[in-house]
Amino acid sequence: xxxxxxxxxxxxxxxxxxxxxxxxxxxxxxxxxxxxxxxxxxxxxxxxxxxxxxxxxxxxxxxxxxxxxxxxxxxxxxxxxxxxxxxxxxxxxxxxxxxxxxxxxxxxxxxxxxxxxxxxxxxxxxxxxxxxxxxxxxxxxxxxxxxxxxxxxxxxxxxxxxxxxxxxxxxxxxxxxxxxxxxxxxxxxxxxxxxxxxxxxxxxxxxxxxxxxxxxxxxxxxxxxxxxxxxxxxxxxxxxxxxxxxxxxxxxxxxxxxxxxxxxxxxxxxxxxxxxxxxxxxxxxxxxxxxxxxxxxxxxxxxxxxxxxxxxxxxxxxxxxxxxxxxxxxxxxxxxxxxxxxxxxxxxxxxxxxxxxxxxxxxxxxxxxxxxxxxxxxxxxxxxxxxxxxxxxxxxxxxxxxxxxxxxxxxxxxxxxxxxxxxxxxxxxxxxxxxxxxxxxxxxx
Amino acid sequence: xxxxxxxxxxxxxxxxxxxxxxxxxxxxxxxxxxxxxxxxxxxxxxxxxxxxxxxxxxxxxxxxxxxxxxxxxxxxxxxxxxxxxxxxxxxxxxxxxxxxxxxxxxxxxxxxxxxxxxxxxxxxxxxxxxxxxxxxxxxxxxxxxxxxxxxxxxxxxxxxxxxxxxxxxxxxxxxxxxxxxxxxxxxxxxxxxxxxxxxxxxxxxxxxxxxxxxxxxxxxxxxxxxxxxxxxxxxxxxxxxxxxxxxxxxxxxxxxxxxxxxxxxxxxxxxxxxxxxxxxxxxxxxxxxxxxxxxxxxxxxxxxxxxxxxxxxxxxxxxxxxxxxxxxxxxxxxxxxxxxxxxxxxxxxxxxxxxxxxxxxxxxxxxxxxxxxxxxxxxxxxxxxxxxxxxxxxxxxxxxxxxxxxxxxxxxxxxxxxxxxxxxxxxxxxxxxxxxxxxxxxxxxxxxxxxxxxxxx
Numbered sequence: 001x002x003x004x005x006x007x008x009x010x011x012x013x014x015x016x017x018x019x020x021x022x023x024x025x026x027x028x029x030x031x032x033x034x035x036x037x038x039x040x041x042x043x044x045x046x047x048x049x050x051x052x053x054x055x056x057x058x059x060x061x062x063x064x065x066x067x068x069x070x071x072x073x074x075x076x077x078x079x080x081x082x083x084x085x086x087x088x089x090x091x092x093x094x095x096x097x098x099x100x101x102x103x104x105x106x107x108x109x110x111x112x113x114x115x116x117x118x119x120x121x122x123x124x125x126x127x128x129x130x131x132x133x134x135x136x137x138x139x140x141x142x143x144x145x146x147x148x149x150x151x152x153x154x155x156x157x158x159x160x161x162x163x164x165x166x167x168x169x170x171x172x173x174x175x176x177x178x179x180x181x182x183x184x185x186x187x188x189x190x191x192x193x194x195x196x197x198x199x200x201x202x203x204x205x206x207x208x209x210x211x212x213x214x215x216x217x218x219x220x221x222x223x224x225x226x227x228x229x230x231x232x233x234x235x236x237x238x239x240x241x242x243x244x245x246x247x248x249x250x251x252x253x254x255x256x257x258x259x260x261x262x263x264x265x266x267x268x269x270x271x272x273x274x275x276x277x278x279x280x281x282x283x284x285x286x287x288x289x290x291x292x293x294x295x296x297x298x299x300x301x302x303x304x305x306x307x308x309x310x311x312x313x314x315x316x317x318x319x320x321x322x323x324x325x326x327x328x329x330x331x332x333x334x335x336x337x338x339x340x341x342x343x344x345x346x347x348x349x350x351x352x353x354x355x356x357x358x359x360x361x362x363x364x365x366x367x368x369x370x371x372x373x374x375x376x377x378x379x380x381x382x383x384x385x386x387x388x389x390x391x392x393x394x395x396x397x398x399x400x401x402x403x404x405x406x407x408x409x410x411x412x413x414x415x416x417x418x419x420x421x422x423x424x425x426x427x428x429x430x431x432x433x434x435x436x437x438x439x440x441x442x443x444x445x
Numbered sequence: 446x447x448x449x450x451x452x453x454x455x456x457x458x459x460x461x462x463x464x465x466x467x468x469x470x471x472x473x474x475x476x477x478x479x480x481x482x483x484x485x486x487x488x489x490x491x492x493x494x495x496x497x498x499x500x501x502x503x504x505x506x507x508x509x510x511x512x513x514x515x516x517x518x519x520x521x522x523x524x525x526x527x528x529x530x531x532x533x534x535x536x537x538x539x540x541x542x543x544x545x546x547x548x549x550x551x552x553x554x555x556x557x558x559x560x561x562x563x564x565x566x567x568x569x570x571x572x573x574x575x576x577x578x579x580x581x582x583x584x585x586x587x588x589x590x591x592x593x594x595x596x597x598x599x600x601x602x603x604x605x606x607x608x609x610x611x612x613x614x615x616x617x618x619x620x621x622x623x624x625x626x627x628x629x630x631x632x633x634x635x636x637x638x639x640x641x642x643x644x645x646x647x648x649x650x651x652x653x654x655x656x657x658x659x660x661x662x663x664x665x666x667x668x669x670x671x672x673x674x675x676x677x678x679x680x681x682x683x684x685x686x687x688x689x690x691x692x693x694x695x696x697x698x699x700x701x702x703x704x705x706x707x708x709x710x711x712x713x714x715x716x717x718x719x720x721x722x723x724x725x726x727x728x729x730x731x732x733x734x735x736x737x738x739x740x741x742x743x744x745x746x747x748x749x750x751x752x753x754x755x756x757x758x759x760x761x762x763x764x765x766x767x768x769x770x771x772x773x774x775x776x777x778x779x780x781x782x783x784x785x786x787x788x789x790x791x792x793x794x795x796x797x798x799x800x801x802x803x804x805x806x807x808x809x810x811x812x813x814x815x816x817x818x819x820x821x822x823x824x825x826x827x828x829x830x831x832x833x834x835x836x837x838x839x840x841x842x843x844x845x846x847x848x849x850x851x852x853x854x855x856x857x858x859x860x861x862x863x864x865x866x867x868x869x870x871x872x873x874x875x876x877x878x879x880x881x882x883x884x885x886x887x888x889x890x891x892x893x894x895x896x897x898x899x900x901x902x
Contacts, residue, residue: 152748242745271748278747287702287741291833293732294606294725297751379745 003403004387009376009410012429013421019428024088025052032186033103035129038178039171039334044130045179046103046110048076048096049187050083056091058194059441060218065193066094067184067210067217071414072202072314073268075102075110079200081416082427089428090435095187099206100175101126101168102311111309116155116267123157123267124313128168128175138163139265147256150241152271159263161333169263170333173319173355176206177213184214194218196438198225201380201413205229205320205356211368212359219443223373223430224381224413229322229356231393233257235380236321238389243379245283260317262330268312270304276379277303280412283377284419322356360398369402369443370394373430375411383407402445406433452894453858454825454887460864463883464875470882473543477504484557487636489628490788490802492621495584496633497557497564499530500641501541501548510545512648513895514672519647520548521638521664521671525868526656526768527722529556529564533654535870536881544889549641553660554629555580555622556765565763570609570721577611577721578767582622582629592617593719606725611767613717623717624787627773627809630660631667638668648672650892652679655834655867659683659774659810665822666813673897675888677827678835678867680774683810685847687711687776692843693834700737700831714771716784722766724758730833731757734866737831738873776810812851823856823897824848827884829865837861856899860887 033046055063066086070078076096083094104110105127116124121141125134139157147154159165188195195217199207204225211217226232240252260266277300281289289296318326331352335345358367372390374381386405394403410419411426418425437443458466484497503509509517520540524532530550537548558564559581570578575595579588593611600608613620642649649671653661658680665671680686691711714720731754735743743750772780785806789799812821826844828835840859848857864873865880872879891897 148749148752149746150748152752245745248741271751274748274751278744278750281747282741282744287736287744289744290732290736290741292603293750293754294604294728295602296732296747297725297728297754298602298606300751 003391004383004405004407007406007408007429007433012408012410012426015429015432016422016424016426019085019089019432020423022089025054025091027052027084027087032183033105034182034186036175036178036182038174040338041129041167041171041175043100043128043172043175043179044103044105045100045175045183046076046098046105047183047187048080048083048098050087050094050096052087052091052093054091055093056435058218058438058443060194060444062194063192064090064092064438065188065195066092066221067180067188067195067197067207068094068096069180069197069199069203069206070096070098071200072316072320073272073312074310075099077110077310081424082198082431085424085428085431090431093187093193095183097180097183099316100172100179101128103127104311105130112311115308116269116312123155123265124311125157125165125265126168126311126313126315128172132164134165138165147241150275152274154271155267155269156264157267158261159265161263166263166333167337169265169315170330170337172315173327173330173352176319177209177355180206180210181214184210184217188216190216194443196221196434196443198223200224201226202314202316202320205232206316208358208367209319209355212365215365217368219368219438220370221373221434222370224375224378224415225372226320226380227390227394228358229319231390232320233322234389234393235385238385243279244382244384245279245379246376246382248282258317258321258323260321260323260326262315262318262326262333264315266314266317268314270300272312273300273304273307276413279379280377283412319355324353324356327352327356358397366399367394367397367401369445370404371434371437371442372403372405373415373433374405374407375413375415375426376407376409377411378413381413402442404442406430452890452896454860454891454896456859457861457863458883458887463862463864463880466883466886467876467878467880470539470543470886471878475542476508476545478502478541479504483637483640484559485636485640487629487632489632490625491792492583492625492629494554494582494626494629494633495557495559496554496629496637497530497552497559498637498641499534499537499550499552501537501550503541503545503547508545509547510889510893512672512892512897514648514898516648517646518544518546518892519642519649520546520675521634521642521649521651521661521668522548522550523634523651523653523657523660524550524552525654526770526774527726527766528764529553531564531764533652535878536652536885539878539881539885544885547641547647549637551634551637553770554626554633555582557581558765559584566765567763569762570723570766577609577719578765579611579619579719580622580765580767580769582626586618588619592619596718604729606728608725609721609723611719611721612715613719615717620717621787621791623719623769624784624791626769627781627784627806628788630773631663631809634660634664635667638664638671642670644670648897650675650888650897652677654678655680656768656770656774659686660770662812663773663809666819669819671822673822673892674824675827676824677884677888678829678832678869679826680834681824681844681848682812683773683776685844686774687810688843688847689834689839690775692839693836702736712771712775712777714775714777714780716769716772716780716787718769720768720771722768724754727754727758727761730867733833734831737866773809778807778810781806781809814852820853821848821851821855823899825888825891825896826857826859827887828859828861829867829869829880830861830863831865832867835867858896
């Protein structure tokens with residue numbers, strides 16, 4: 001496999017047809033909800049397990065396990081099409097995590113009721129522990145237009161200091177670490193499995209963080225998977241946070257650093273679809289997409305309406321964009337609550353900051369090999385930013401992992417999005433490349 | 446009468462010159478003027494119709510500006526397809542307040558919210574209970590929900606998105622009004638001009654924004670003292686406008702970007718269909734305009750662009766925001782014939798009079814011809830830089846040649862203003878009233894310098 005490989009649209013179509021023609025294996029699916037303890041609080045974590053009767057084996061002779069994380073506004077359901085493809089068509093055992101607080105524990109359907117922003121001024125809020133709800137007196141609603149070019153007007157809530165909401169917002173990063181590591185330990189015993197992790201978008205910095213903390217993670221399947229937080233911050237700075245679409249120049253090249261406070265929860269709206277659908281339309285249709293703007297807007301509103309049962313809130317920027325001052329503040333708020341002394345406090349701050357970058361040192365598990373995959377029309381994941389920013393930063397790590405980039409000449413950021421001849425987008429083609437890489441030993445070198 | 450002048454409109458006016466003209470016009474001293482509404486009733490095809498116009502008149506009648514033909518300058522303005530007189534009020538105030546014209550802004554029949562003096566329409570065009578906003582053609586007469594069916598139309602989704610329509614049920618008063626309003630448009634607007642612009646005192650210059658354009662084109666031969674058409678972003682006669690839209694595949698063209706479509710089926714809107722507007726009808730302009738102004742990168746800020754559209758729509762819901770003029774503006778002859786025949790049957794007309802009514806309706810879309818007919822007066826076309834439906838190419842390839850082929854051909858000229866959008870009063874950088882001041886300055890110069898004075902044949 002070369003460092004950068006172009007995968008033509010024709011190859012994507014052929015791979016898609018081949019994968020979808022494969023016989024489906026019998027697979028069991030179940031939810032696993034458990035509790036972990038982190039920073040003095042209990043957290044309810046839920047994952048979804050997809051387990052074929054016969055599990056495939058990689059080049060290292062071990063069973064193939066995959067741990068998937070969804071993007072920033074979703075839950076396990078976002079990754080289900082991919083999990084089912086890997087389990088049923090390739091025989092992998094797949095566990096799909098859900099970020100702490102995102103699982104709608106109040107209903108077995110896991111469907112969130114209503115909208116993210118209610119007519120009475122209240123908002124949808126995370127459920128970090130079964131039975132614990134955030135009441136409106138614990139937050140203030142605000143509107144933020146400081147990043148209007150990318151997001152439009154953002155509706156956010158600020159947790160009030162002293163509230164349980166505030167404590168949870170300060171503590172969740174360690175619940176993410178503990179919960180996801182525990183999920184992998186429960187389902188992928190080290191003695192049996194090599195685990196390959198994939199985090200869609202915002203899930204990417206989380207699986208990067210986890211890749212050194214879970215002993216049997218063997219590789220990162222980084223398809224439209226944002227990298228470690230400190231690299232992701234540079235990735236966004238490269239285009240002034242506006243990204244780039246193939247065939248068009250960057251609009252901005254000066255950094256636009258984020259300063260999201262840790263106590264800020266972002267409530268998503270149709271705007272968060274529009275910020276992808278606009279650049280994607282530019283890539284797939286060209287400028288003429290603006291000539292059919294009413295239709296494009298209808299598509300966005302319809303899609304948003306269908307998504308309302310998903311969580312659609314987010315607070316991970318502090319890790320994904322390495323907002324260090326906010327991580328320090330979160331660690332200190334947690335230390336205050338726990339009454340930690342200076343040494344323990346400093347250790348906690350280091351722990352938080354360490355969530356955004358690779359662990360370094362003699363006794364540390366190195367970053368495993370990474371197979372990057374990007375689509376043709378993804379605003380934040382252009383070949384240019386991978387070649388100019390992301391891959392050089394991986395190469396400069398103390399113990400640089402093996403890396404390669406596959407550039408698929410079709411598809412968008414949400415790689416399973418259907419397009420002509422590609423009913424599951426480029427996801428089947430990426431899956432085939434993953435399976436081949438594992439079985440050909442890419443991750444064992 | 447002043448001799449024909451050498452003054453000619455520039456083919457292109459640069460952005461710098463537009464900014465300069467805007468500054469100059471806005472710095473002109475304000476002339477005192479009065480504003481008032483005039484609501485009157487006309488009869489057409491056996492029905493009564495309430496017509497409302499807004500009148501802007503210099504406080505001192507002696508101060509009304511005089512054109513190159515020695516007559517007082519009257520301006521008759523018509524709004525675009527979804528609005529009322531308020532849309533063209535900025536234009537009217539500029540013409541009267543800065544240049545001393547007497548200006549009358551008409552409102553299409555049915556668009557004036559007669560129950561409230563504010564004329565603000567309540568609620569939205571589409572109500573949560575499934576009912577829709579409907580025209581008020583006569584004070585006190587309301588269209589009830591049993592008179593229509595709500596229909597969704599995705600037939601031209603690329604341009605319009607999904608359209609919501611109220612389709613009048615045959616036999617209802619709504620149905621008969623929808624069949625007859627073209628005659629009320631003619632009668633009402635002719636009467637408005639007669640009431641406010643006596644033939645012996647005024648030369649009238651017409652301007653119809655967008656959908657208002659085919660209406661003033663129709664009226665320009667039916668009002669004896671109409672001396673010219675100030676056709677800035679003013680769609681032409683229906684028969685020409687239909688060809689214009691076909692040329693752009695109904696999607697139009699922006700700047701140097703290629704046409705996205707070059708073929709389109711002819712529009713076939715039935716006469717009994719009322720189109721309820723939504724934010725989509727802003728988006729179909731704002732998208733192409735953003736492409737012209739910002740380039741493809743406008744798609745990189747789509748959330749913000751959508752917010753702008755939704756916010757603009759929210760501010761506009763007190764305006765009528767419904768429309769039924771396509772049979773005239775797009776020359777949909779089968780619908781005009783059907784409307785005339787429905788009216789004829791209602792009135793019990795015989796075959797000859799039915800045929801005459803059909804000819805009258807079909808005639809609304811094209812210039813009148815014949816030896817005793819007033820010729821089409823001069824048209825001074827003006828287009829903005831970023832208007833999807835009014836590109837220089839469609840004027841060069843379709844509109845101007847079709848005017849040149851008329852009998853007799855009217856005097857025509859085209860100026861392209863290198864700024865602005867379809868709604869020429871939309872503000873942009875350095876242009877607080879868009880290109881309107883520059884356009885108005887050109888109109889005034891053309892009139893006082895005699896460009897519209899046509900030598901007797």
